[in-house]
Amino acid sequence: MKRQINIFKTLIIFxxxxxxxxxxQDKGLDFYNNQEFEAAKTYYESILxxxxxxxxxxxxxxxxxxxxxxxxxxxxxxEESLESGDNSIKSKALYNLGNIFYKNENSEDAIAxxxxxxxxxxxxxxxxxxxxxxxxxxxxxxxxxxxxxKNKDQDQQQDQDQQQDQDQ
Numbered sequence: 524m525k526r527q528i529n530i531f532k533t534l535i536i537f538x539x540x541x542x543x544x545x546x547x548q549d550k551g552l553d554f555y556n557n558q559e560f561e562a563a564k565t566y567y568e569s570i571l572x573x574x575x576x577x578x579x580x581x582x583x584x585x586x587x588x589x590x591x592x593x594x595x596x597x598x599x600x601x602e603e604s605l606e607s608g609d610n611s612i613k614s615k616a617l618y619n620l621g622n623i624f625y626k627n628e629n630s631e632d633a634i635a636x637x638x639x640x641x642x643x644x645x646x647x648x649x650x651x652x653x654x655x656x657x658x659x660x661x662x663x664x665x666x667x668x669x670x671x672x673k674n675k676d677q678d679q680q681q682d683q684d685q686q687q688d689q690d691q
Contacts, residue, residue: 578607
């Protein structure tokens, strides 16, 4: 009987610790959802000081840093999240790395990261949307502008030639 009570006490303590951990994770998410990104980042960094291999905290730090415009820190944190054994976390990290590359105007790498995210989680609607958007996006009308400039130069040259013919 005494052994059963000790086991029961141990289970209660374990449950309290687990509940405290779960609720503390929500604190960072609460900061993030309330757009308190600096507080969220600080919170996740405090978790990482205690447990540097916490993939969820790396993901939260990366997301908060991204929202703050600190893309270097975000990229590093998302890359750390890829060490997770959880494919859901890896998929989110890959998706967010795609967003960083897109923000840095590197569409090819962004597409590759979105594709990798979709391989891990084919139901990720945001990754699918971004992947499809970039994959089928037409290139900027850079070539059209060059063609317009070339045509304009040709027209000017023709006008000059005509003017010279008239002067003779």
